[in-house]
Amino acid sequence: MRQSDQQLLTHLDREGAARMVDVSAKAATRRTAIAAGEVQMRPETLAAIAAGDAPKGDVLGTARLAGIMAAKQTANLIPLCHLLPLQMIDVRLDADPGLPGYQIRATVTTTAETGVEMEALTAVSIAALTLYDMVKALEKSVQIGRIRLLEKSGGKSGDYKSSDRNASS
Amino acid sequence: MRQSDQQLLTHLDREGAARMVDVSAKAATRRTAIAAGEVQMRPETLAAIAAGDAPKGDVLGTARLAGIMAAKQTANLIPLCHLLPLQMIDVRLDADPGLPGYQIRATVTTTAETGVEMEALTAVSIAALTLYDMVKALEKSVQIGRIRLLEKSGGKSGDYKSSDRNASS
């Protein structure tokens, strides 16, 4: 492996073994990450959720909570992630009739030595899986896609903003 | 909500409140589920993983293990899932230069009153997120997509096979 690759695959040590990156020399700064994803389904399935969700909101509410709780479990799920003190987690699910399905977006904030991209991506993924779980009796062909980082700010590596044109709409 | 919808959104009770479905009247039978997903990245990122992975295999090995371990956490992540005794979990990541990126596939088996679709989908999702985590210093625009159920067998609702043409290739 070339030296340059080695430095970039920061989770591998010089011999290629997995390790948890040392962040002790980095400053704790405020960091935010926004991730997104989508859950695609048949129009009838989308309509059933909209109808079923009316009285109590538990389909989307359950997915939202599952996403929030999963963000707090990120370091237990992603082997080389650091456990970070999350200061805010927000998960939104918006119906998108054009998909058809739901657009999911998660925003996570911390003040720490490393960023919260994985926490935001985990929140989106588990919210999507929970939505899948709640409608799978209706449709088995639901598909989860386009899970990606939209934005990230804070930290030495600089801010990032996805070129994805729907990122911040 | 119409009666028919209510029966299909099985995770909601008559009033629309979330609940864990009662499976006590169902027979415990052998059930298998296969799920898949893909992680799309730039060709250079794929090349760096291939190079970095050579000596010890820890990039793909870490993602694979994370997927296996996450399958066992499914009932803690997806609020209304039942905890099931998983008898086998297999997670594969295959490089796909045409994507470019990795195809991920997870197979899970149980003998239980309900199926293991969510376990297979969770394994794929967390394996994909772990792969993302390991290459995010190289590329932030990695995208996870096409997370879907390929096949499911066992149980009263019958077998399912995705019409996805790459499903069982």
Next chain:
Amino acid sequence: MRQSDQQLLTHLDREGAARMVDVSAKAATRRTAIAAGEVQMRPETLAAIAAGDAPKGDVLGTARLAGIMAAKQTANLIPLCHLLPLQMIDVRLDADPGLPGYQIRATVTTTAETGVEMEALTAVSIAALTLYDMVKALEKSVQIGRIRLLEKSGGKSGDYKSSDRNASS
């Protein structure tokens, strides 16, 4: 310690040390437990929840989900509990203007060698704590009380029904 006490404090061995009771000689039978509890608050707090809960239902929905998820964590929280395959978990929160506050009730079902009283009681307790958490900015004097087993059926020790007159109303 007298012999009779020793047999009744089944979680202690002959020397008084904690142990997990051996259930391997017991038959796996269907078992259900119903537990209840209440969360007492000022009338204004109850009114604010009712108002705030209208659009999306997330106050009560969050408490309900927390209770369901906690039931699945019982064996990790109560040191000497066995991990059981829960087949159904149902948690209800009903406003009680006379309290004033909420009545919480949890029903849990399994087919196992031992009962699910602790799972039902844990679901009630965590649902109550979650409700507390969501209103604590409004009122710090909210009080959780009367957490108790209402009914239990299945198993060799026979059925139990609380003499509590509100138990099954």
Next chain:
Amino acid sequence: MRQSDQQLLTHLDREGAARMVDVSAKAATRRTAIAAGEVQMRPETLAAIAAGDAPKGDVLGTARLAGIMAAKQTANLIPLCHLLPLQMIDVRLDADPGLPGYQIRATVTTTAETGVEMEALTAVSIAALTLYDMVKALEKSVQIGRIRLLEKSGGKSGDYKSSDRNASS
């Protein structure tokens, strides 16, 4: 929902959806919370615990440890709680022949952006449930009650002291 309610139900956003409150603008200060609760039982049950507990102390010791460990799990149990670095957890169980039963008190300390009321209340609740678990073979009518916050100090919202007259005795 009126604006004032919305601000007070801080766990709901403007649309009534659950969220984890953003604490990133708050200062990390030392905070303490003391919570209490009680476990009521028949005099014979209390006597059996006292007798059984003599040689090794495992009944009360098990409940105490379960409370301490549960405090560390609070953010995994209460969906919208922040994970906080707990600096001290103390759980006490004192026999109260007048109840008859046990008075439980938990004290938790942190230096963080938000308080530890939920951690103290969770410690009390799980210690109480563990006590219930250990005596349920003796008596099924054991009841857990009066779980409440006694005191809280630190943080911008000011100190709180329960008017409960037994609070600090």
Next chain:
Amino acid sequence: MRQSDQQLLTHLDREGAARMVDVSAKAATRRTAIAAGEVQMRPETLAAIAAGDAPKGDVLGTARLAGIMAAKQTANLIPLCHLLPLQMIDVRLDADPGLPGYQIRATVTTTAETGVEMEALTAVSIAALTLYDMVKALEKSVQIGRIRLLEKSGGKSGDYKSSDRNASS
């Protein structure tokens, strides 16, 4: 890798990748495993534990409970372990002045398709680490050793009994 090795390293598939062994074709039978280990310390440390443990028993009681609770976490700690329904967990710590230190022994029982060796070994290991934790302010040179399987019964691979002469004394 030779075929024979491959079959014996059952956690690796044909290509050497980690997997969770498929146990779905195996019968669920009653299985027991007994593991042991020891914690070696200076005589003064052993004496301090004995003295400190007298009034409440919390040093050894804490280690014992930690071992019991850890056994239930085995499948979350050991990546390729199956989650099994543990029917009994017993952990003992006995002072051994000749060591000097403590002998730890854990017995675990299940009725399942695979054995509970790892659960018994995990219980011993975490009980030993907890004992270490509780005395580390007294002595940092405490050493944990001889963690091994003493006996195993049930299952197709037959019973096993360690040749260790102190195994069953």
Next chain:
Amino acid sequence: MRQSDQQLLTHLDREGAARMVDVSAKAATRRTAIAAGEVQMRPETLAAIAAGDAPKGDVLGTARLAGIMAAKQTANLIPLCHLLPLQMIDVRLDADPGLPGYQIRATVTTTAETGVEMEALTAVSIAALTLYDMVKALEKSVQIGRIRLLEKSGGKSGDYKSSDRNASS
């Protein structure tokens, strides 16, 4: 119990009850701990791992990851441990033909009010157990031993270095 013992058994309060030590008056400083242990096996078992590990590295890679992930679970496993923000975790397994078997070493870093000895020791223990799990079909007499603290730096109690002569080789 003498006063001096009581002060040294810091996890016990004045009455001998277990408690989590209050670290709120201590300064958060950078702390590192290095722990080690060994896994002893027959020469043939060591040879089979070496052979089986060649193509993908998953035997040692799995043990390494399990150790890293377990370090993050320390506060959930060891009842009186504080949850600390781990900044780096490194786990190494080196074949030792003279043992024969593997030498395991874990290094953990934090910036916190208390040290990370238990995290390093937990990483070593779980890595060792995972190695055991992966070879137990080959040999049941594998033994884990010499789990000990090699070095610790940072904190008021001063640095520690084991007199163990192989400690830092």
